[in-house]
Amino acid sequence: MSNKPIPQPTPISSAYWRGLESGEVLIQSCRSCGHRFFYSRLHCPSCWSHDVEWSSARGPYRLHTFTISRVPTLPEFFDEMPQCLAVVEVEPGVRVNSALRDIPVDVLQVGDPLRPLFVRRGERTLLYFTRVQSSLPSVIDETSDPQAAPQHDSTTTDRVAIHFKDIDQLTALIDTGFTEWSNSVKVDQALVNAFAELSGDDYWIHTDPERARNESPFGGTIAHGALVQVLISRMRIPFRHEVVGFQSMVNYGSNKLRFPSPVPVGSEVHARARVAAVEALAKGTQVTLEMQTFVKGFDRPSVINEIVVLYM
Numbered sequence: 450m451s452n453k454p455i456p457q458p459t460p461i462s463s464a465y466w467r468g469l470e471s472g473e474v475l476i477q478s479c480r481s482c483g484h485r486f487f488y489s490r491l492h493c494p495s496c497w498s499h500d501v502e503w504s505s506a507r508g509p510y511r512l513h514t515f516t517i518s519r520v521p522t523l524p525e526f527f528d529e530m531p532q533c534l535a536v537v538e539v540e541p542g543v544r545v546n547s548a549l550r551d552i553p554v555d556v557l558q559v560g561d562p563l564r565p566l567f568v569r570r571g572e573r574t575l576l577y578f579t580r581v582q583s584s585l586p587s588v589i590d591e592t593s594d595p596q597a598a599p600q601h602d603s604t605t606t607d608r609v610a611i612h613f614k615d616i617d618q619l620t621a622l623i624d625t626g627f628t629e630w631s632n633s634v635k636v637d638q639a640l641v642n643a644f645a646e647l648s649g650d651d652y653w654i655h656t657d658p659e660r661a662r663n664e665s666p667f668g669g670t671i672a673h674g675a676l677v678q679v680l681i682s683r684m685r686i687p688f689r690h691e692v693v694g695f696q697s698m699v700n701y702g703s704n705k706l707r708f709p710s711p712v713p714v715g716s717e718v719h720a721r722a723r724v725a726a727v728e729a730l731a732k733g734t735q736v737t738l739e740m741q742t743f744v745k746g747f748d749r750p751s752v753i754n755e756i757v758v759l760y761m
């Protein structure tokens with residue numbers, strides 16, 4: 450989503466943020482005692498000297514510890530759930546708080562080697578990490594998508610805050626129909642192969658391009674429906690509203706999940722959503738969102754998913 454809070458550099462931390470812009474993870478070191486440290490400070494936390502300087506973290510980048518967050522720290526981060534929050538060692542003894550992307554969390558282990566991702570969002574470059582073998586590019590521009598960028602602008606200005614107990618106003622959203630399109634995500638063979646390995650579903654129709662060219666009714670490999678379904682986590686839906694005032698939000702699962710048309714490997718997918726139902730329950734307000742994922746340019750959806758969210 451578009452209105453996630455963006456960190457604001459201070460005079461002490463601005464060198465760190467400039468480093469991320471040029472693809473470097475910078476930490477501080479002390480000229481007096483040699484101690485190296487993060488987060489940014491005016492003095493050395495070991496000898497109290499003010500003679501400190503910035504330099505690149507030496508690596509190796511390793512996972513120090515992590516947790517899986519299924520309730521967003523702020524509502525704006527709903528589209529990133531579940532979020533993998535991590536402490537990453539950027540050289541022996543120096544650790545940075547960050548979040549992980551493109552990680553199969555079931556296989557994640559403390560000590561795993563990682564590599565940094567420099568994610569441009571708005572005017573800031575943010576630091577994430579991923580597996581060494583991830584196919585993600587090391588620089589990701591979340592503001593340059595020609596489809597997503599103008600929608601982001603419109604959502605920041607047009608988003609309406611609605612209290613989670615305001616059933617009338619929430620119910621009125623049902624009539625507003627689908628949102629504009631999200632950013633798009635490329636579904637390439639490397640991504641499909643990674644999902645085949647993760648899920649154990651390595652059927653040739655997904656993983657063998659040559660056989661699929663000759664034998665598949667689709668003329669090539671197609672993505673797993675389950676893969677396309679979870680790619681919604683990489684898409685930012687430009688909702689025009691924001692539910693506020695709740696203590697917690699629970700993802701209840703799905704009322705309905707369908708894969709009406711295949712996604713040929715190599716295509717780009719994008720999504721849109723609408724509020725399908727609103728129900729006041731004793732424990733809170735239940736909102737059903739219909740998410741539709743399409744291959745760009747196709748007029749039939751590839752995934753229809755009715756997600757049920759409970760605000761309490």
Ligand SMILES: [Zn+2]
Nearest residue numbers: 479482493496
């Ligand atoms: Zn020192």
